[in-house]
Amino acid sequence: MGLPRGRVGLTTRDQQPTTRFTILRMLGPLIGAGTVVAAAGVVAYHAMAPWAQGFGSTFVCGPSSVKRIALTYDDGPNDPHTLKLLEVLAKDDVRATFFLIGRYVSRRPDIVRDILQAGHAIGNHTFTHPTLALTGAVETRIQLEECQRAVEDATGESPRLFRPPFGARRPRTLQIARSLGLEPVMWNVTSWDWKVAPAAKIVERCNRSMGDGAVVLMHDGSHLGFGADRWQTVVATHLLIEGWRAKGYEFVTIPEMMEGSVAGRQSPVAG
Numbered sequence: 001m002g003l004p005r006g007r008v009g010l011t012t013r014d015q016q017p018t019t020r021f022t023i024l025r026m027l028g029p030l031i032g033a034g035t036v037v038a039a040a041g042v043v044a045y046h047a048m049a050p051w052a053q054g055f056g057s058t059f060v061c062g063p064s065s066v067k068r069i070a071l072t073y074d075d076g077p078n079d080p081h082t083l084k085l086l087e088v089l090a091k092d093d094v095r096a097t098f099f100l101i102g103r104y105v106s107r108r109p110d111i112v113r114d115i116l117q118a119g120h121a122i123g124n125h126t127f128t129h130p131t132l133a134l135t136g137a138v139e140t141r142i143q144l145e146e147c148q149r150a151v152e153d154a155t156g157e158s159p160r161l162f163r164p165p166f167g168a169r170r171p172r173t174l175q176i177a178r179s180l181g182l183e184p185v186m187w188n189v190t191s192w193d194w195k196v197a198p199a200a201k202i203v204e205r206c207n208r209s210m211g212d213g214a215v216v217l218m219h220d221g222s223h224l225g226f227g228a229d230r231w232q233t234v235v236a237t238h239l240l241i242e243g244w245r246a247k248g249y250e251f252v253t254i255p256e257m258m259e260g261s262v263a264g265r266q267s268p269v270a271g
């Protein structure tokens with residue numbers, strides 16, 4: 001941001017050439033530093049912002065003209081809270097989408113089979129949950145392939161969806177995912193359920209940005225360890241379903257939301 005402002009200031013007509021030169025000499029290193037900081041900011045934005053499309057297109061949310069919401073859960077399978085969540089979703093007759101960590105899939109393949117049998121969609125969330133914006137191409141490919149293999153061993157099915165851990169990616173990350181037949185999926189509503197409790201607070205956070213075509217990020221597990229307590233997320237799930245159903249909303253999986261989108265992709269912010 002320093003660069004454009006600096007340029008404008010230094011080309012003001014009423015400044016004498018000598019003054020301009022002196023100022024330029026004084027500010028030169030600062031402008032250079034500002035450019036680097038600004039460039040780093042742009043890179044960080046496209047690497048981390050869930051809705052950014054600069055590093056390749058991703059599915060962010062559905063059309064803003066339909067009363068549909070997709071609940072998504074990351075970092076499972078997890079015991080017992082994935083199972084508790086499945087109970088709530090079954091009782092409320094809602095199908096959701098689960099982005100699974102491969103090493104947990106290998107540990108509890110039975111839970112993954114339960115998820116699929118209940119009619120939910122599943123996606124690849126890597127094998128050990130690294131920050132893919134920082135891993136090399138070989139490591140990224142291994143992470144995605146190992147998670148695919150774990151799910152295939154558990155269920156006989158191959159995920160078609162992929163969500164990068166922390167939402168962090170770079171162009172190569174998305175290229176590798178696509179080369180493996182995986183569609184990158186982000187989100188446009190953050191529940192902050194890994195930070196916020198109790199359930200009513202999670203619901204309050206979601207309600208601030210939920211609406212037509214929303215894709216909601218929640219967690220039934222934790223990348224920090226197996227067995228994380230996600231009871232508040234389970235309770236929040238029921239409250240969200242109850243509240244938004246009363247407003248006439250339908251709950252769908254990510255593949256269902258994609259079908260309802262123009263060309264399969266929608267983004268609230270272009271670029």
Ligand SMILES: [Zn+2]
Binds near residue numbers: 074075125129166223
């Ligand atoms: Zn995650």
